[in-house]
Amino acid sequence: MIEVKQLKKKYGKRHVLKDISFQAHKGEITCLIGVNGVGKTTILKGIMNLTPLNGGMVEIDGKPLTSERYEDITFIPDTLTMMPSMTVKQSMDFMKDYYRSWNPKRAEDLLTFFKIKKEERISDLSKGNKAKVNMLLGLALDVDYLLMDEPFSGIDLFSREQILSVFSSHLVEDRGVLLTTHDLTDFETLVDKVVLIDDGQVVREFYTEEMRETEGKSVVDVMREVYQ
């Protein structure tokens, strides 16, 4: 379980995150939703210690997160973070080199799944393929938790479909996924849990099925309530 308690973050005098607390469980897909600039990415970066926080705590399975535990949890940013001069294979080798949790078989499966050629240079890849390689590098790790920042932003429809299908496949099976998005189209049926963020605070935290069952509202309905 990823437990985020009372995260606070200031940029200068602006409080971007005032009080963010939520939980994301293993085996579930949790989605952080908010309009652009609301600080979703900052939360993920804060969890991974990529930006300093002004308060709060992050615990993974009850223990604080240290860099040695990046074998258990990984972060897939919204851009591919490999050097453009590297080939896909070199990128994969890099990961294999540094992570014990790298799963070569799954990596190969993912290559086939995404239909990507190993020999291609990253600088030659299309935008969609870059996004897929980015997913691949994170998904091929045998980690318990996956954080993804805007996995569908700015990619073409077909790539989007392919990446979407990842979430209902065995590739994220039994793992905890925490992702951010500002647009839920096509995606609503895949999410277990939604955390709505507005004005630096968690406004709603709910399971989608429960929401449908008890209040008969879709996620978009709730969003509409919150943001209008």
Added chain:
Amino acid sequence: MNIFLKLLAFEFNRFKKGYLSLIGLTFTIQGVGLFFQSRSYLSKVEMLKEEGVSTQGILSQLGHFDLLNYTYSLWFVAPIMLGIVALLFYSVFIWYRDWLGKNTFIYRLLLLPAKRMSIYFAKLFTIFLSVLGLVSSQYLFLHVYKWLIPLIISEEFTQVQSIAQVIEQGAFMVFLFPKTLPFFFFAYLTGLMVLMVLFTLILFERSFHLKGILLATGYAGLSLFIYFSPAIYQLYTRIIFANSETFLWFSIMGIVLMGLSILVSNFLLTKKITV
């Protein structure tokens, strides 16, 4: 440790092109310079000979052409300067390149399952080993030039010098090869210390941006103060230290600054860094 070694090799190979071309450039420029300088020397000798000047006369006018004199020519010094400037530049660029562009590689590095100081030390020793490699190759090149000169210049117009003499008296050399082994360690560890302070300054900037520049300036001032505090004490009190004591004090202050820089850098990298 294992990840540190991998990262070191990775960073070192990233600098491979720059590093090898610096070595190549040094040898090329110095070699070409040696060729031109000796040719122009020989043509002057020929001219004087035609005028009927004796060997002694020529020598008193032109002097010998030897390795020691050659080290003072721009051909020899320029590549060394270039190397120093390039390495200084790369000491800064080695950090900023990971933040540059769309593919911010620093994400990848910071997310590695290892102590983040491994990144710091990998970059530190990449620079340090490049310096040592460049200086060592310069040493070998000196031997090559020593062997080349008698092939170009006839015996009467040149003189055999030992490499040690050239290093002791030649331009720049005493900074690259301090006189004795203890001073070699002293000088190069001081260089390493300076590099560590520089890295800390960069991390300040990377963590706090504009405010970081101010903090970095403060840290640079503090470092200067700490390092030269024995000297300031000496100047202020006019008390003289024995040389061994001076040496000891500078060493202690160097170690203190190294320790401080490691502590501060570790703090910045694990607690304050922003991507």
Added chain:
Amino acid sequence: MKRYGLLLLTIILFVSAFGWHYFSVEATHNQKPTFSYVTSRGNKEYVEKLKLVGSIYQPDNEYNQTNFIQKGEETLYEEDFPFLYQMDTVFYAHPSFQRLYENYPNFVKRKNYGNFLIETPETIVEASVDWEKQQSTSTTIQVEKFNKESEDIKKYTFNLPLDNPAEYSYLESIEVVENKLILFLTHVGENKWEDGMNTTAVELFVYQIDLETEKIVSAEPFLTQFPATEFPAETNVSALNSINGDEDYKQKENNLFLINHENEGETLTSIANYDSKDNRHTILDIKEEWIDSPTQQIYEGETLYLIEKEEAGFTVRVFNIETNKLETTLSVPLTAALMQNFNGEYVERGMRAAATNDLLYLVSTKSIQNGEDVTIVVVDLYTGQTVYEGTLEPDNLTDEWKPLDAEIQLIDIEE
């Protein structure tokens, strides 16, 4: 593994290059130079006491001073710390200070830079002017006496009354004879003239202080500014021993002072002698032309040698301080070509001189950088004959280490 290739190569390159270099440096540094010469009969003879201050190898580089001191068969070789010296001369302790420091750290530690330290067989005495207590009517002197055996430190404070008001005072030299401390102080004041001109007034005083009774025995003016003119004049007084870099702390019977008096563009140079035993001082009867041209002044015991460079050789004037008379003038003829080797950028750097056992050694310090040999001339002071004239060739030379720290021999001195 392949990826470590370049890294390993660099480390191997570094270890071998630096190893090669420093191994050869260290190996040669262990061969300390000995000062000896082999006579034409093949006997090896040691110079009883030959002192050359400064490196004879790198004359124009003042950062590389090395002292060679020969005592009996043992050679003291004092190595400098050129690296520190290059950083700043302030942090560089002179070898003589270094020696005292190593022998008596309890006392010498934390001594003020520029204070006078004098060593006698039993004691080390330090004297300094207390700048803060300086008054126009008195000068305060702090003295510390260190007993070498018991390591006791005794402190004294003396107030020296001034006849004429002075703005500040500084020590020129100190001596210890038996239990008497002799201080040479320059008082600097100001003369105010009617037309508003100010000139500095310089007085050199000699004080004798009995350290047992802690009383000032005598206070005598040694020299007052002369002649009193209406224009600003400057007088510099310096102890001759410090000019020559004498760091052999022994009791001296004579104290020599070089006085430079500059007035209206003219310089008046004279040498004064103070006899500490008799508390008697004299301006030596030395003609100005003997010292105004490039000369090297050295003195041994009662004798002052004024060595003047000529176009073709040296003129050596042997002056007896006790009798205040010129004993002899020796002419050492040398070829003009050889004389060139003795011309340095500065006079005192162009050559080194040492007198011992009635032999005068003149060593050139210029030539090695031009790839020439060091010239040495040995003069017999009795006969005035040049007993050896040639080059100083280091012994056991390897190709690697020619002009650095090889063993030095004075070879083949004809008798």
Added chain:
Amino acid sequence: MKQTFNSRDPLYLQVVRQFKEKMANGQYKPGQEVPSRRELASQLGINPNTAQRAYKLMEEEDLVHTGKNMPSKLTGDLKKFSFVRQELIQEAVDQFIEVVKSLGIPLEEAQEELSRRYQVNGKASESDD
């Protein structure tokens, strides 16, 4: 086989309903193997947890049986099948009646219209295929 879902009703109920419809119209035969919940999830583009929940409900209703280390199977009980069919028919008829009644249409007119439209619609859907 992408299905569109109504985002306001619980997905798992919609999945169960789709199952029941297929059982009723004979697409699913008694005792037939059903996709694993992961397969189902990726077939339908839904969260595996939702698929799991749908299966759980169907197990509770004895529509699906899951043995240990065995793929899940539909029940072989024909009674269950006819019960499901009955249930769907009743539901549909109930809905129809509710609408018709609220419009105030007499039973005869409704019956007449129903049999006419049923045939036309059936032909149309046949020609569609």
